[in-house]
Amino acid sequence: MITGMIENNLINCYDGNFRAEDLRKWSTKGLIKCPACNKVI
Ligand SMILES: [Zn+2]
Numbered sequence: 001m002i003t004g005m006i007e008n009n010l011i012n013c014y015d016g017n018f019r020a021e022d023l024r025k026w027s028t029k030g031l032i033k034c035p036a037c038n039k040v041i
């Protein structure tokens with residue numbers, strides 16, 4: 001995953017604003033969605 005959406009906020013895994021630990025946690029909870037098709041990543 002390169003980019004995703006959390007509650008309508010666009011996130012980028014590589015911009016350093018989000019810790020990998022948090023991204024993984026959100027992902028396992030099904031909170032991260034694809035910005036293009038809105039499916040859970
Ligand atoms: Zn998609």
